Amino acid sequence: MTQTATLAAPEIIRPGPRPATPISEAIVEVISDSGEGAQRCGQSLGAIAARMGNGIWTTEIIPAEIQPPARSVAGASGIRIRIGSGHVTNGGDQTELVVAFNEQVLLGRVRAGELKPGAKVLLECMWKTHRDPAVVVSYMKTVEALLSDGFEVYEIPMEERCRELVADPRKGKNMFVLGILCNVYGLDDELAREQIARIFGKKEAKVIASNIGLYEAGAAWAEANLDFKYRIPAQKSTVPQIVVNGNTALALGVMASGMDICAMYPITPATSASHYLSEAFEKIGGLVHQAEDEIAACAFAVGASYAGKCAVTITSGPGYSLKQEVIGLAVMAEIPLVVVNVQRGGPSTGQPTKVEQGDALSAIFGSHGDAPKVVMAPNSIEDCFYSVITARKIAETFGMVVVVLSDASLSTAQQPFPRPEFSESWLAPPVDLTPVPPRTLAYDWDAVTGLSRRIQPGRPGGMHTVTGLAHDRASKVAYDPAINEEGLRARSLKLAALQKTLKAPTVFGGESGDMLLIGWGSTMGAIEESVTRLRAEGLAVSSMHLRFLQPMPSGIREILARFRYAMTIEGNWSDKPGDELIDEDNRRYSALAMLLRARFLVDIDCWSQARGQPIKPGDICRATREALKRRGVQS
Template sequence: MSETLTSVREDETAPEPPLPRDSIGKTVVTTLDECVVEIVSDSGEGAQRCGQSLGAIAARMGNGVWTVEIIPAEIQPPARSIAGASGNRIRLGAKRIANGGDGVDVVVAFNEQVLLGRVRSGELKPGCTIFLESKWRTHGDPRIAAAYRETYEELVELGYLVIEVPFEALCKPIVPDPRRGKNMFVLGLLCSLFSFDLKLAREQVRLTFRKKSDTVVRSNLALLEAGAAWAEGNLDVKYRIPASRAKEPQIVVNGNTSIALGVLASGMEICAMYPITPATSASHYLSEVFERVGGIVHQAEDEIAACTFAIGASYAGKCAVTITSGPGYSLKQEAIGLAVMCEIPLVVVNVQRGGPSTGQPTKGEQGDLLTTIYGSHGDAPKVVMAASTIEDCFYSVITARKIAEAFNMVVVVLSDSNLATSQQPFPRPKFDEAWLAPPIDQSPVPFGTKPYDWNPDTGLIRRIVPGQPNGMHTITGLAHDRDGRVAYDPVINQESIRARSLKLASLQKTLKPPPVFGDPEGDLLIVGWGSTRGAIEEAVTRARDEGLKASSTHLHFLQPLQPGIKEIMQRFKQVLCVEQNWCDRPDDMMIDENNRRYSALAMMLRSRFLVDIDCWGEVMGQPIKPGTIHDLIRARLA
């Protein structure tokens, strides 16, 4: 390695390394409250790794961080295509950050086409700083060179500050394939730009490449240093985002990894799944680590098999989880009904994506709420929870298993593609043995114990597991009596449906009202669920800072609903559901009071509480921006 470095340094053809400049006094250090950075490239150029590393370094610095993956729908989209942008958005802040923010302040782009994609979709703030790979300007193909120049002109025209950087040329002296190395160069550049501690950056690089050889680690460190040095020498701006380091250890993972860690921690032993975007990465990570703690990830032959496999395992005593996304969830519906009917505890994770049908596999949406609550034919009551943060993803699995086993119910945990791929630090969980309890119990049951001895008040039953002496019985998806025998008696049918329904009410009695973010009363209450929480609360904060009387509440339990929601709503003049699913726009010509379709949660709340709840939603495939909601609040309260 050192040999290569020496020999390359002597290579006269390499561009001059930037000379140290006496920039003290010339570099302006601007203090920012927050900043949104994006790194975009073709697939395989390491932009995602660069962004994740930057986020992790910022978290180490003590900054608030939220990272969002920019993922093309195809595995290998054509190079230099507008729709092929791959990379990462990193929102850095002085305080805790809970969403990806509004517009981008700084972009690093490895080609102008992928950048154009971001510009066209309105992601860039006016005046945004752009670092653009300049090698295309002199590309051998005149069409490419022309396209580059044309775009460059356009960007300058639009008022962006475009800084052309020959990234690959600068990396060439350090690594043989600069296409793959420039991401760490950029990381160094950005660390310098944001005045990050290079020591932390080095540690992060070592961690990132811990599975690679020493040579790889060393060359990446060299790239990092070179990037930082280049920035020191060539830029006359620097930012500083005040940070306060957490007192407790934090973990930085995305929502899917968080779910997988939650599965580890929950004491479950079996995860049955079938590949589906965007849920699969949770199973990928779980497959890597589950066996080490005695767990098994079973990739079944289809979604139905995955679900029924999990049901079989749960029936046999080991509550199992199946992780899926919308289309898979639809396929599982019949089996979920079976678990409901047989009162088998089961955890289902639905990482929602755009729908209907195949919809938008890599994009987020909150479109599955009603199908999870009301799906499967007949009256099939099940518990539905939603994670609203990365941390929620972890604990929701533990909670879900507990409820599933205590109530012998199906518990669906809703996440979505926004949470799945976003990273945010949260306090490192402190393991508790109680998470794993109760273990499987093979103690004999007293003679005469009935498998469906519904408690008349609560609807609860005591679970009997195969292997328990004296407990033999057959469970069935057919209507059945307290012994589990097929019931031909209409009264028994009604009694059993009542009991299964009653369990939801029982669970509801153990829940507390949702907290209100902001004042407990005012002019406008925004109600949300799931991944929109960060954006809603940020928008509410902005509005309140302007003196508007807006508050919000966020629901973790969608079925049963937490108590006290009606009382909360009644303390506000207006109630607005903000969701990332479709609701008709009242100003559309065809839409009126009689035909307007409300967003999912609004529909539920309206029907339950007879309160005139309005709704707003969009299905753009990307997280709703705080600014959008802020505008919404202002429009309502102006």
């Protein structure tokens, strides 16, 4: 054990209480082994800050396994919480303060460059006296390395203090840490106690009391032992706000849209939306059907939509691939359907718990033949809610499939948004059962819009057989060349009819300039934050974010014309121009860049990352500066 003695990090003693330093924002992480409750701790911290009026964004760090080995780099489970004085739209760049339950789970974050140089590290110190010498050595070496790398390490006797209060400290540490963090950031104790009561609300009073005890012990320990304290001024909203993650927002959107049936099959990272619906939706008479597979889930939703109100199926990439044939059937038979795809890393099983924007093209072009469908991408937690309502309405009005592309980043991120005010106009009308006038055709395609009325079972006089085969206006199977093109034309025209109703996108930043960044989906917050920073540096950079990928609204061409250069920012793969074999004849562009280049004949560049992590504003800033520099533009 002499080695440990020589390794022993300098005894870290820091003085106690101190005045609170005002800061405009903080990025905090809590990292633990799976099952130690770091995420619950972080979500609570975010919720308390939100209740105080701070802007927040939480990003979960999820291992792929349910019970990964303890004290392992790959097993790190945790959460990042960004707390700001104003509205927060993304997880930010690097963490300034991290609480780690052991040094191994911390290492992964350090190696990934997620920690800011000089960041404060609050580390559980029970490992220093662990009975396994290897653990002690590992701990000591890590602390030494962290110190020599310039991190400020604070050793915290979490287990020791918690054991004084509860029998199983492993289950209570997270609330102790919540106490520390609330003290450090000057969050309201009373709100914290309420939050704890809320999360343990279903359990007995003594469980709540015990967790509040742990919280108070953590706060007291921080007050006595830490030499820093912050205050993030908050401005309480004047309107009620709700704090939920993207999947809950999607699920609330399903409820608010008046849909009756959600058919699904379990798949990460989409399933939590269905978990939530299984409870909340069913209380109001909705139904979640867990089908035997993804294909059946989609077919069940199509059957339900055909006979009743528009239904929804919720999935992620692999499930989305499996549903393709049924989606094509809904397109062909013009049955409304909402398909939510919470994208994850691909191809194949890919990275189930990690974010990627890899499914835009399969959403637009998927299913064989010409299968026009609407594809929209929510760009914030709030948008997850409203997108489903919009999607249902479009699906039913146009008799189309509407794909909603969320992703793993939005799925678990929390962000407050104004509490929606329910409107009955969100709901679908009841199924029409009135008799159909004589000689009405099943597909009475309008010559201009391609639209036809929907005749559902139960309507006397409307009997016909819908089919996935080519069919005429009476829904009779037909292989006549002209009839085939008539159907294709009608189904395609519906997209144009919808397109005419879409609003032109807005530009964030200046109305014209040197560089227009273009994004879609979950990256909006990070892109707009980058634009703000770059403009502060004097660069004429703006951004445009597309909510509809198919059809695209009018007005994009005019916006592109006002900028010298344009570049998409996407969370998917694109070939890097620096690679030896890559040139303009073979470079594979990112999805949106490919779509825009094809439609507008403009030389739009792309910058993309597919690292499984949300794209950081700092990375976008760097990429944009470099792109401008290459073109001779500098601040």
